[in-house]
Amino acid sequence: MTSTLPTPAASATGATAAHPRLSINQATIEYAHLATALRVTADAGVTSIGLWREPVAEVGLDTAVQLVVDSGLRVSSLCRGGFFTNPEGPARRAAINENRRAIAETAALGAPTLVLVAGELPEGSRDLVGARARVRDTIGELADEARAAGVTLAIEALHPMYVSDRAVVSTLGQALDIAEQFGSDAVGVVVDTFHVWWYPDLAAQVARAGAGGYIASYQVCDWATPLPADVLLGRHYPGDGVIDFAAISELVRTAGYTGDVEVEIFNQAIWDTPPAEAVAGTVASFGTAVAPHL
């Protein structure tokens, strides 16, 4: 299972070789410490990983950087910055400083992209328009610093079911309205199938993102109903739900995106499997449902 074949094919062991653009987002193996995550990913023949700040902080940034170097893996992104919806005050300043640290960590880890989640409607507020405006303004405060660090701030539009408690940026078009104010060398967008698959105008939105070079990350996982009691966890291996990965991957390919493709799955059952098994499941499902369309 340590195949490093450059193209998808059956390995000598009969297992599917990992696609060279596949990246395991660490959230898919939520309970693995950083060293374990890197090891199981590399052992599966996967060449890229998307990291999260918490497990990096757990070992310290310097150690994390060394572990990454030793692993030989690319780091496709760091998750996550953002949470920009508070009005001016100490909480907002703290969030901005936290994002400055996140930009520095992203650069230190050699990742091109810091994924941003906009943040929720502040407690007691009904001013969605205002919260959205503050997301734009805060990204404006950070854009130059990101550019200087060689890091793209990748705004992730989350499914509208998360608009009040997680991310007030709900569509790719809305994320692009922000990103385009700063230029794709500083701010981009994430195209995540789970969040965007339902768009009536998906083709136009992906084309718009691609035309300006704004697609900073392509993330994949599947959607199935009924949603679980915690709607955050309703994600599945590609192919286990209703998303048309052929169609969406074709849009992203045509839009010119050639970077790593992260599989990011929040799913309790997958979290409860040993991480090497979850990575194997990811490699196999990605190989079948996504890789042929990249």
Next chain:
Amino acid sequence: MTSTLPTPAASATGATAAHPRLSINQATIEYAHLATALRVTADAGVTSIGLWREPVAEVGLDTAVQLVVDSGLRVSSLCRGGFFTNPEGPARRAAINENRRAIAETAALGAPTLVLVAGELPEGSRDLVGARARVRDTIGELADEARAAGVTLAIEALHPMYVSDRAVVSTLGQALDIAEQFGSDAVGVVVDTFHVWWYPDLAAQVARAGAGGYIASYQVCDWATPLPADVLLGRHYPGDGVIDFAAISELVRTAGYTGDVEVEIFNQAIWDTPPAEAVAGTVASFGTAVAPHL
């Protein structure tokens, strides 16, 4: 509590009088039989009700019509037709015939509007584009019949969290793309705060709907997180969540809508209260959160 005051004001009993445009959608008092629903609505001084087909069928259409006449209430809409996503075949033909019956019932009950829910992605299909095209085509088969009956088919765009299992029409813009092909004398749209409140371009979409006279129904209820285990039931009395009813009602008013405003709440706790109490709660919350902005 049998106030019929034409404007909202405190009644002689100290309770809030019902706003003259308030309509109780029967789903808010889910467990009440038709006669009970009509009685508790009228007793609360509410002058309009939105009916559902199942409780109408339970007593039979002729009896239902007589009960409505006896109640003195307007019927603001009948819920619901639709479920138009099946490919050609017996299931699709059965759905079309069912909708023909629903149009006739709507006319018989004196309601101007039949609310349509598009229907789900068919079992085993990933062809969302095709399912959406079939919704358009099916409405095309029914539009003339609706027009002749004096009934507006009101397409209800449901929140995108329901796209795979309930309604493939996910935005007001998408509903308008269909409605505008047939004219507002036959096909319109529902503006339901629960489904549309998060739109980045809500003002533009409501204005577009209003400009063509396509707003066939304005429904209100509130959104709060966390969502319940069954996301269908995450609706609340106006004012109990995060929706800005002032802003949205102003958009709908400016767009020229002058019809009844239905409160439609799917909420287990509200269903578990006696229907007269649920109607009183609706009258009071509507009076505070919505009525001042109509």
